[in-house]
Amino acid sequence: MPSSPKAGPLSRWTSASSATTACDSPIQQNHSTAHQQTWASATWATGQNMITGMLYHRKDSHTTQQHHEQYHQKPPQQHGTPMTMPMPLHLPPTASDQSTQTPRVRHQPLDLPPIPRLLGNENLDEWDDILVRTLRLHGLADYVKLPYPGVPEPDEHTGSGLTPDQWARDRSLVCLLIVGSLSTDVRDTLLASGYESGETNPKVLYDLVRDAIPKAAGEDVASYLRELNSISPAEPRFDGSLREYCLRVGYLRRRLYVSEPQPNDNLVLVMAVLGLARDGRYEDLSMDLGRELERGGLSWARLMGDLAGVHGREVAERRRLKRGKTAEGVV
DSSP: OOOOTTOOTTHHHHHHHHHHHHHSOHHHHHHHHHHHHHHHHHHHHHHHHHHHHHHHHHHHHHHHHHHHHHHHHSOGGGTTSOOOOOOOOOOOOOHHHHHHSOOOOOOSOOOOOOOOOBOSGGGHHHHHHHHHHHHHHTTOTHHHHSSTTOSOOOOTTTOOSOOHHHHHHHHHHHHHHHHHTBOHHHHHHHHHTTOOTTOOOHHHHHHHHHHHHHHHTTOOHHHHHHHHHHOOTTSGGGTTOHHHHHHHHHHHHHHHHHHOSSOOHHHHHHHHHHHHHTSGGGHHHHHHHHHHHHTTOOOHHHHHHHHHHHHHHHHHHHHHHHHHHHHHHHO
């Protein structure tokens, strides 16, 4: 069949080789076959070398192109400088890195609040709180918080790490902090209660303050229990605020703990829950808390947390009603 006029340039060579192969002798055919195999092997090897060279050329040209771009981006005076490796990025430290870093040093000291002047029973709790926190910050809280007689005098057998001179200085420092924060009226009250100006044991001085000031205000264990037995959020002194009721109950509880080192905490819980029932707004709440108390699932922290939640909802509702009235007035 005649070849197509549109055949490619290799078509006639392929046709000619086929015709020659058909007409030649067997010997010539063997030589031709061997020649074709040799040519195919050489062509395959050449193709592999060409592909490999192209790949390497592409890789090298990419590097050269980058170097060429960096070369033109540099000013002329830096064309002769060698290429430098990129600097590592300073990433923010991870959590594991921060745990291994040294703690940050505070260079500026904090301004600590001063111990408030003790005026009497009205700010006794505030004075006591800041005094104990200040002493704890300086490692001196044991001088007033340990049971009587407080921190014992060190000797060679205690192994406390304190020398007798250091122990005496610490006691004098705590006494100075207490006496220096007393008002004139409180000092007179302490003198009338048996305070001696030469007292060097801070535990004796601290306990005297905690005991004499409430007594001078006419408070004792009997008065605390009488008030708890009749307290109610509906009393005018609380102005309808559940928060004020909780503050007063908490104050009475603390006073009982001062007067009685091991008071019956369940007794205070019962009185606080019964006090809620004396206000019609909280009768259902009192019953629910009473059932929790019977099951043993009510603690003082739980009671205060629940009442704080109720107070927060009441405040939010009052604010909502106030905004509604304001909007009606504007319209």
